[in-house]
Amino acid sequence: MYGVGLIKGLGVTIKNLILPGRQFTIHQYPDRKIGPIGLARMEGKNPLAFALSRPGETLKAMMGLVSVPDKRQDQHPRFRGEEFSWYDNRCTGCASCAKYCPLGIIKIVTSPSETAMQEGDKYAIDVFDIDIGRCMFCGLCVEACPYDALHMGSGFEEGTYTRAELVINVDMLKAAPKKPSQWFRPQLTSQNYNPLDSDGKEASSQDVHRHEKPSQSDQEKTWGQR
Amino acid sequence: MAVKTEPVTINLGPQHPSTHGVFRLRVKFDGEVVLDVEPVFGYLHRGTEKLAESRTYVQIVTLTDRLDYTASMSNNLSYVLAVEKLAGIEAPERAQYIRVICAELARISSHLMATGFLLNDLGAFATPLMYCFRERERILDLFEMLCGARITVSYMRPGGVLQDPPDDFWPALTRINDDLPQYFDELESLITGNEIVLARTRDVGTISAEHAINASISGPILRATGVQWDVRRADPYEIYDRLDFDIPIGAVGDTFDRYLVRIQEMRESVKIIRQCIEQTPDGPYRADAPWFIRAPEGDAYAAVEGPKGELGFYMVSDGDISPYRCKIRAPSFINLTALTDMLVGWKMGDLITIFGSLDVVLGEVDR
Numbered sequence: 001m002y003g004v005g006l007i008k009g010l011g012v013t014i015k016n017l018i019l020p021g022r023q024f025t026i027h028q029y030p031d032r033k034i035g036p037i038g039l040a041r042m043e044g045k046n047p048l049a050f051a052l053s054r055p056g057e058t059l060k061a062m063m064g065l066v067s068v069p070d071k072r073q074d075q076h077p078r079f080r081g082e083e084f085s086w087y088d089n090r091c092t093g094c095a096s097c098a099k100y101c102p103l104g105i106i107k108i109v110t111s112p113s114e115t116a117m118q119e120g121d122k123y124a125i126d127v128f129d130i131d132i133g134r135c136m137f138c139g140l141c142v143e144a145c146p147y148d149a150l151h152m153g154s155g156f157e158e159g160t161y162t163r164a165e166l167v168i169n170v171d172m173l174k175a176a177p178k179k180p181s182q183w184f185r186p187q188l189t190s191q192n193y194n195p196l197d198s199d200g201k202e203a204s205s206q207d208v209h210r211h212e213k214p215s216q217s218d219q220e221k222t223w224g225q226r
Numbered sequence: 227m228a229v230k231t232e233p234v235t236i237n238l239g240p241q242h243p244s245t246h247g248v249f250r251l252r253v254k255f256d257g258e259v260v261l262d263v264e265p266v267f268g269y270l271h272r273g274t275e276k277l278a279e280s281r282t283y284v285q286i287v288t289l290t291d292r293l294d295y296t297a298s299m300s301n302n303l304s305y306v307l308a309v310e311k312l313a314g315i316e317a318p319e320r321a322q323y324i325r326v327i328c329a330e331l332a333r334i335s336s337h338l339m340a341t342g343f344l345l346n347d348l349g350a351f352a353t354p355l356m357y358c359f360r361e362r363e364r365i366l367d368l369f370e371m372l373c374g375a376r377i378t379v380s381y382m383r384p385g386g387v388l389q390d391p392p393d394d395f396w397p398a399l400t401r402i403n404d405d406l407p408q409y410f411d412e413l414e415s416l417i418t419g420n421e422i423v424l425a426r427t428r429d430v431g432t433i434s435a436e437h438a439i440n441a442s443i444s445g446p447i448l449r450a451t452g453v454q455w456d457v458r459r460a461d462p463y464e465i466y467d468r469l470d471f472d473i474p475i476g477a478v479g480d481t482f483d484r485y486l487v488r489i490q491e492m493r494e495s496v497k498i499i500r501q502c503i504e505q506t507p508d509g510p511y512r513a514d515a516p517w518f519i520r521a522p523e524g525d526a527y528a529a530v531e532g533p534k535g536e537l538g539f540y541m542v543s544d545g546d547i548s549p550y551r552c553k554i555r556a557p558s559f560i561n562l563t564a565l566t567d568m569l570v571g572w573k574m575g576d577l578i579t580i581f582g583s584l585d586v587v588l589g590e591v592d593r
Contacts, residue, residue: 002421006421008419011415013353076367076371076392077392079374080375102285144517152374183374221516
């Protein structure tokens with residue numbers, strides 16, 4: 001019979017409109033208002049049952065007075081984002097990250113420090129600029145760092161008015177909150193460290209480090225024969 | 227009295243939303259009937275193949291994400307396979323399973339997008355598209371769990387994958403995989419029996435099997451014509467020879483068949499992922515490949531069955547840390563070659579539908 005398919009399709013649409021437990025396709029921004037159906041769905045209930053059990057809130061939602069609760073969608077711990085976590089005490093200024101960056105947006109200038117280089121002292125880092133206006137957040141710089149000094153962050157709302165403001169310099173890197181992403185950091189994964197969990201434990205500078213030093217043969221394997 | 231008429235040439239695109247990107251069609255119309263079509267592309271050309279020549283083998287992975295951005299994982303897989311062949315690296319078994327799972331998830335997400343946009347082109351604005359995107363969203367969430375990015379994944383490396391999936395990945399994958407067939411049922415009850423869709427897509431934009439083979443078309447468009455050609459079966463890579471799956475084919479090769487083949491392929495992908503979840507062994511996920519791969523002199527070609535068709539990378543090495551030449555066989559680009567023959571004689575409204583059913587991604591066409 002002609003038209004059966006149309007009615008069936010309409011049934012699917014109605015089912016999606018009414019049945020709870022169907023996910024939001026678009027997560028609403030916190031300042032947006034929510035209607036009665038959206039409110040019921042957020043609670044995971046049938047709109048009809050919700051309206052009967054809580055008529056006051058439904059009425060308020062119909063008048064457009066209920067806003068979406070300020071609850072962010074969960075990011076995953078490996079999320080690669082802005083706010084690079086850089087550990088000053090671990091960085092030797094070797095510029096592996098700069099060499100490995102496919103776009104060449106990391107600029108590092110070092111000068112020999114006063115003390116004896118032979119006794120394990122490191123270079124002083126004068127410039128460490130990351131131009132995140134051109135960064136594609138591939139995470140190769142993190143992969144390249146031999147001393148676990150650079151980590152991806154979890155920020156994504158860092159809009160600025162000019163491109164020049166998007167360049168992160170060494171002072172900003174030092175001052176930035178340390179929320180290292182688990183991307184390419186298996187030691188963070190094994191500790192169940194979640195960079196986005198504000199209530200959870202804050203990883204100390206030691207915790208995010210790889211503890212065992214790789215052997216000479218391991219290093220050669222990883223870094224290729226020189 | 228006879229009115230004198232003449233054909234009108236109309237520019238469709240490059241900013242037209244139904245061209246799925248920046249693609250331009252110079253169409254000559256007689257009234258509403260298409261007389262001639264001239265595809266114009268290159269608006270999104272970024273020089274990926276040339277850029278690859280000045281980058282190391284690992285850095286090129288980030289470029290491959292940006293080819294077919296609806297299925298980045300398939301691009302990664304194809305590239306990584308080519309480099310492994312070139313440099314003689316063998317990926318561990320666990321990595322192969324993980325990569326197959328990722329590629330199949332990418333296929334589902336790409337096909338969902340193709341189906342949704344086909345309906346969008348038909349005029350069913352946004353509603354079916356949003357259903358498709360809801361499912362795709364969950365797959366992208368899985369990718370974020372794996373590697374921290376949703377579209378530009380850069381997850382695979384020559385010799386395996388970058389990082390083992392987190393512990394909560396496997397239950398999440400099983401859950402989504404079990405949910406997906408019912409989503410497809412819902413999508414099919416919305417579309418497959420719909421009289422308007424049938425009237426608009428049945429026997430529209432038909433292409434014969436001989437023509438498709440002559441134009442070296444691959445993927446769902448070829449299979450919709452009834453040719454059972456699938457790189458996964460014809461030249462099995464990774465662990466596809468251990469998996470049990472069917473290759474759905476269409477009957478006549480019209481727009482509706484192309485849609486139906488995609489839906490059935492997604493069901494097969496779910497089957498493949500289910501088998502992979504059962505079979506994935508423990509063990510290393512990345513081979514001991516150096517970071518600066520110095521491939522020996524020579525060349526290698528590796529193709530995978532991407533969502534759009536046979537996606538291949540041809541790499542030539544001169545022994546340096548970056549390839550001497552990198553050629554990408556982009557399925558979308560080659561599938562476009564038969565576009566003119568498919569479109570001539572159809573009306574303006576069918577033009578959009580036929581083009582939509584080809585599932586072209588301009589990131590891949592222009593490279």
